[in-house]
Amino acid sequence: MKYVDEFRDPQLIGGVAREIARSVDPHRHYRIMEVCGGHTRAIYRHGLRDVLPENIELVHGPGCPVCVLPTGRVDDGLAIAQRDDTILTCFGDMLRVPGTHGTPLELKARGADIRMVYSPLDALRIAQDNPAKHVCFFAIGFETTAPSTALTLLRARTLGVRNFSVFCNHVTIVPGMRAILDSPDMRIDGFVGPGHVATVIGCRPFEFVARDYGKPVVVAGFEPLDILEAILLIVRQLHAGEARVENQYRRIVLWEGNLAALRAMASAFELRPFFEWRGLGFISQSALKLAPAFADFDAEVRFRVPGVRVTDPKAAQCGEVLKGVLQPAHCKLFGTQCNPEHPVGALMVSSEGACAAYYRYVHRGEPVTA
Amino acid sequence: MCLAIPGQIVAFDDAQPLLARVDVGGVRRNVNVGLLADDPLIAGDWILIHVGFALSKISAEQAHDQLRMLQAMGEDALAIEEIRGYTFADGGERR
Amino acid sequence: MAHGAGGKASRRLVEGLIAPLFANETLAPLADAAIFPVAACRIATTADAFVVKPLRFAGGSIGELCINGTLNDLAVSGACPRTIMVSLILEAGLETATLRAELEAMAAAAARAGVAIAGGDTKVVEHGACDRMFVTTFGVGVVDERLRLGAQHVRKGDRVLLSGPIGDHGITILLARGELELEADLRSDTRSVWPMVRALLDAVPDGVRWMRDPTRGGVATALNELARDAGCAIALHEDAIPLRSEVRGACEILGLDPLHIANEGQFLAVVAERDAQRALEAVRAVAGGEDAALVGTVQSEPARAVVGITGYGGTRMIDMLVGDPLPRIC
Numbered sequence: 001m002k003y004v005d006e007f008r009d010p011q012l013i014g015g016v017a018r019e020i021a022r023s024v025d026p027h028r029h030y031r032i033m034e035v036c037g038g039h040t041r042a043i044y045r046h047g048l049r050d051v052l053p054e055n056i057e058l059v060h061g062p063g064c065p066v067c068v069l070p071t072g073r074v075d076d077g078l079a080i081a082q083r084d085d086t087i088l089t090c091f092g093d094m095l096r097v098p099g100t101h102g103t104p105l106e107l108k109a110r111g112a113d114i115r116m117v118y119s120p121l122d123a124l125r126i127a128q129d130n131p132a133k134h135v136c137f138f139a140i141g142f143e144t145t146a147p148s149t150a151l152t153l154l155r156a157r158t159l160g161v162r163n164f165s166v167f168c169n170h171v172t173i174v175p176g177m178r179a180i181l182d183s184p185d186m187r188i189d190g191f192v193g194p195g196h197v198a199t200v201i202g203c204r205p206f207e208f209v210a211r212d213y214g215k216p217v218v219v220a221g222f223e224p225l226d227i228l229e230a231i232l233l234i235v236r237q238l239h240a241g242e243a244r245v246e247n248q249y250r251r252i253v254l255w256e257g258n259l260a261a262l263r264a265m266a267s268a269f270e271l272r273p274f275f276e277w278r279g280l281g282f283i284s285q286s287a288l289k290l291a292p293a294f295a296d297f298d299a300e301v302r303f304r305v306p307g308v309r310v311t312d313p314k315a316a317q318c319g320e321v322l323k324g325v326l327q328p329a330h331c332k333l334f335g336t337q338c339n340p341e342h343p344v345g346a347l348m349v350s351s352e353g354a355c356a357a358y359y360r361y362v363h364r365g366e367p368v369t370a
Numbered sequence: 371m372c373l374a375i376p377g378q379i380v381a382f383d384d385a386q387p388l389l390a391r392v393d394v395g396g397v398r399r400n401v402n403v404g405l406l407a408d409d410p411l412i413a414g415d416w417i418l419i420h421v422g423f424a425l426s427k428i429s430a431e432q433a434h435d436q437l438r439m440l441q442a443m444g445e446d447a448l449a450i451e452e453i454r455g456y457t458f459a460d461g462g463e464r465r
Numbered sequence: 466m467a468h469g470a471g472g473k474a475s476r477r478l479v480e481g482l483i484a485p486l487f488a489n490e491t492l493a494p495l496a497d498a499a500i501f502p503v504a505a506c507r508i509a510t511t512a513d514a515f516v517v518k519p520l521r522f523a524g525g526s527i528g529e530l531c532i533n534g535t536l537n538d539l540a541v542s543g544a545c546p547r548t549i550m551v552s553l554i555l556e557a558g559l560e561t562a563t564l565r566a567e568l569e570a571m572a573a574a575a576a577r578a579g580v581a582i583a584g585g586d587t588k589v590v591e592h593g594a595c596d597r598m599f600v601t602t603f604g605v606g607v608v609d610e611r612l613r614l615g616a617q618h619v620r621k622g623d624r625v626l627l628s629g630p631i632g633d634h635g636i637t638i639l640l641a642r643g644e645l646e647l648e649a650d651l652r653s654d655t656r657s658v659w660p661m662v663r664a665l666l667d668a669v670p671d672g673v674r675w676m677r678d679p680t681r682g683g684v685a686t687a688l689n690e691l692a693r694d695a696g697c698a699i700a701l702h703e704d705a706i707p708l709r710s711e712v713r714g715a716c717e718i719l720g721l722d723p724l725h726i727a728n729e730g731q732f733l734a735v736v737a738e739r740d741a742q743r744a745l746e747a748v749r750a751v752a753g754g755e756d757a758a759l760v761g762t763v764q765s766e767p768a769r770a771v772v773g774i775t776g777y778g779g780t781r782m783i784d785m786l787v788g789d790p791l792p793r794i795c
Contacts, residue, residue: 001430002395003376003416004717006437010776015444017777022447037795038372047779065795091421092719092791105788118645118719118792119422121402141421141795144372148423151404196372199418199426222374224779225440251432252418258426261405340787351720351793361781372795373720395714397649419718421794 003251007223008046016228017051023235030056031187032234033324035177036194037064038222040354044361046224056231059324060347060354062176063194065140066093067318067346067353068277069169072308074099077138077167078107079306080299087113087130089123090138097349100310120152120166127156127164136165136299144196146170146288147261150268153294167299168289170269173197174205175286176277181213185325190234192227193219195249200265202257203245210243221249268294276309278346279318316345321354328358335359374420376428377401379413392419478587482565486572489581491548499583501548507608509544511535515600520567522641524633524652527600528570530729533655534680535604536578540659541676541732543614543666544606546578551585554599557592567598578657611670616694618674624741625699625761626734628661628754629654631684632712635726635790640715645792647718649711654730661754665734668747672740678732682786685724687733688761688771689785698764699771701783707756719792724773724783726790735763 024030034040040060043049049058062068078099081088088104095105095116108114113133117123120137127135139149149166156164173194180186193206198219206217216237220230230248237244247253268291275287290298299305312318316333320326328334328347338344340356347353351360377392383400390411392401403411403424411417416428484495491499515531525533532549539546551571555564575582633654640647658678666673675695679687684706688699701724708723716723730753736744741759748757771783 001416001433003428003433006433008775012437012440012444013777015447016440018447018451019443022450036372044781047773047775047781050779051777091794093793093795095791096788116644116791118794119402121422122644122646142372144374144420144425145794147405147425148402148421151402151423194372196374196418196420196425199374224777225436229436229440251429251436252426254426258405260408261425264405340784350795360784373793375717394718396651396709396711397647397714397718399645399647399718 004223007221007225009225013051013224013228016225016232020056020228020232020235021053023232023239024053024055025239026055028055030235030238031059031189031324032056032192032231033059033061033180033188034192034227035061035063035173036192036197037067037350037353038196039192039194039220039227040064040357041351042222042224042227044357048224048227051228052231059188060321060328060357062180062277062280062322063142063173064347064350064353065142065145065169065171066097066350068171068176068279069097069140069346070276070278071099071310072276073169075101075308075310076305078104080136080167080303081107081112081114083134083303085133087115087126087133087135088138089115089117089126089135091140092116093350094138094140098343100308120149121155124152124156124161124164127161128159131163134163134165136167138167138169140169142171142173142194142197143200143265146269147200147258147264150264153268153290153297154264156297157294165297165299165302166290167305168269170288171275171277172286172288175283176280177209179277179280179283180323181209181215183323186323188215188324189238190216191218192230192234193217193245195219195221195226195253198247198249198253198257200258200261203247203253203255206245210245214243216243216246218246218248219253221252267291278312279322312346313344318345318347321347328355331355372420374418374425376416377419379411379415379417381413390417390424392417394419475587483568483587486568487575487582489583491581491583499548499550501583503547503607506610509539509542509606509608511538511542511604513538513602513604515602516596517638518596519641520563520597522653523637525655525729526567526570527598528567529574530655531600531602532571532574532578533657534729535602536580536657536659537678537729537732539604539606540657540662541678542606542608543612543662543673543676544608545663546580546604546606546659548581548583548605549575550603551582552601553585553587554595554601555587555589556595556597557589559597564598574657578659609666609670612666612673614673614675616675616691619691619695619697619735619763620674620737621697621763621765622738623674623735623763624738624759625688625701625763626736626741626744626748627684627706627758627760628658628731628748629756630707630709630712631679631728631731632716632723632726633709634729635683636712636715638727645719647715649715651709651711654728656730656753658730658732661748661751661757662732664747664751664754665744669736669740669744672737672744673734674737675735676732679728681727683723683725683727684733685722685771685783686785689783691735692771693769695763696768698767698769699761700764701761701771701773703773704776705758705760707758720794721790721792725786
């Protein structure tokens with residue numbers, strides 16, 4: 001068992017697809033949101049649309065940390081990179097995200113010391129290797145990634161590394177989901193829950209969706225069989241008139257989550273009163289900042305971060321796409337002014353963004369007239 | 371969001387017990403297992419890796435259960451379909 | 466700096482180090498231009514520039530890469546490589562041993578291919594103006610008269626042949642840089658593809674329509690260019706694409722698509738459907754071509770696109786690479 005190919009088995013996929021086709025009510029339309037950008041990408045990457053009935057509509061959710069990061073925060077991070085004797089480290093995902101005056105990659109080409117890391121621990125090691133420089137880690141990600149930043153901060157404190165800081169942009173998924181559920185034009189029937197976030201926070205935090213909004217949530221893995229099974233379980237709940245949280249990803253996700261990870265987060269972070277999400281606006285208690293005990297490592301405390309505010313481009317309809325009101329191709333800018341080479345809206349930036357995924361895997365590189 | 375993949379623990383570093391040597395299809399990297407401190411690991415265990423950290427220990431039992439259940443469901447669906455007389459092409463394509 | 470200034474030091478570099486390593490009749494006069502005879506025929510020319518970090522990596526080095534890369538551009542144009550010119554841009558302070566090792570690698574790669582290095586130039590630039598060593602090359606080949614290659618010759622129903630496992634070079638380089646702290650028993654695939662191409666052309670001279678070596682941008686980019694130029698669709702059978710477990714593992718970890726990763730020792734060919742099996746057997750019979758596979762089919766729809774097809778009938782559009790492949794975590 002290698003936990004990958006077994007879950008891409010064509011025969012088993014055919015079987016689940018048949019069961020879905022047999023189960024759906026042909027007179028009913030199903031709108032299912034996959035919250036996580038990883039699911040969006042997997043759905044396109046594996047061509048799952050082709051094995052699903054026409055009346056199951058998949059709506060791509062807000063779970064892409066790069067996509068929901070507002071331009072102002074990118075500008076703030078790049079302002080840190082332009083300080084003297086500073087190395088800004090970030091994940092590869094961030095390198096092509098445009099700020100007002102260009103992407104981190106472009107700034108690097110103009111001479112800024114910006115380095116890609118695979119892990120926040122690599123950023124800490126760069127700090128240890130460059131004692132004469134200050135090394136800032138541009139932290140992004142949901143609860144999947146936040147514990148790694150937390151452990152890195154704890155380690156930095158233990159080791160007494162003085163030249164290391166974190167520019168914290170971690171966000172939490174539940175308030176983002178609530179914002180979508182509270183939107184008056186919301187028409188989602190059920191949710192494929194973010195399996196990797198759930199490894200950390202468990203399944204319980206999604207119970208409000210079922211309890212308060214009457215929508216099923218199935219926490220799911222990222223292989224084709226996982227996603228198809230989750231869709232089937234949602235369809236079955238809808239037919240039974242139920243709304244529960246189910247855990248499809250039991251080989252990985254414990255119902256109560258990862259308590260050690262939650263403890264690490266609790267010691268390193270606290271909730272921000274509010275945080276801006278691209279396309280969705282300000283959402284209260286939806287992001288993390290460093291706890292006061294880690295003020296020495298907090299880039300926002302150590303440096304005068306400009307706190308730039310940039311309004312989302314008006315013509316881009318990212319908010320509507322995020323809420324599932326609009327399909328990516330129906331946005332006025334899709335494929336014309338807004339494309340992966342020159343993204344205007346947030347969702348075109350990361351390959352997990354709904355629009356970029358749609359563009360890459362469905363669209364043929366020509367303007368869409370629909 | 372959150373690219374995380376399964377890998378198998380090959381060995382532990384005696385000097386740094388929180389670092390495990392992990393193999394993914396022949397590619398090896400040190401992975402921090404500090405987030406699994408509550409659940410002792412041994413070489414041979416499979417873990418879910420994200421940005422150099424192990425997030426969860428993978429349960430072989432649950433994986434086998436899921437695959438068995440899906441296998442049985444696929445067979446049932448096929449049987450019912452044959453009775454009803456509508457068919458799928460070999461590639462899983464609908465007709 | 467003096468080595469690039471054209472005086473005695475330059476002469477010492479050329480006569481003392483370069484000429485003996487590259488020794489051949491065409492180069493021997495050390496004149497301003499090399500002169501060699503060609504029969505009345507079509508000539509293929511190609512120019513290429515090589516910058517790679519690190520200079521040496523598992524399975525190869527910049528010296529070997531620059532010769533093989535040039536040979537391969539000629540080979541996939543259906544041209545038997547005849548001669549190569551090599552120009553060096555060296556950073557002041559580059560160790561002689563490093564330079565010698567790369568020149569030896571060039572000489573060995575050229576010798577293996579039976580091609581003469583007929584000339585070149587050397588410049589030394591100040592420290593920091595280049596990263597140790599850059600190489601530019603110029604290659605000349607004689608085109609096989611039987612061939613009519615080009616996207617315009619590609620027809621619906623033609624098959625796409627791939628010479629071997631993809632992504633070995635790009636992933637080897639990514640790992641060799643050490644930033645990601647990943648290790649794998651993986652080597653660059655840098656090699657001349659001419660022996661395989663020649664076997665293919667000899668087996669089915671009328672059946673080969675188009676060839677390309679999928680270097681930067683990988684198989685996805687090469688096939689997208691074909692689809693655009695030919696106005697056709699390429700259906701790629703994802704399960705048929707040869708791929709080493711280590712390349713796949715690294716791509717899973719880093720969130721990369723192997724179809725976007727660079728190769729330096731593979732080629733893609735579009736062959737007529739009736740010749741596809743014979744073409745495959747001919748390439749497989751050459752040492753190093755054992756893993757060749759028929760990976761795709763030319764279709765008319767969706768025009769100008771590459772479509773991946775999974776074993777269970779799922780489809781996806783396979784786009785060109787935008788920029789460099791960047792590892793991602795989300």
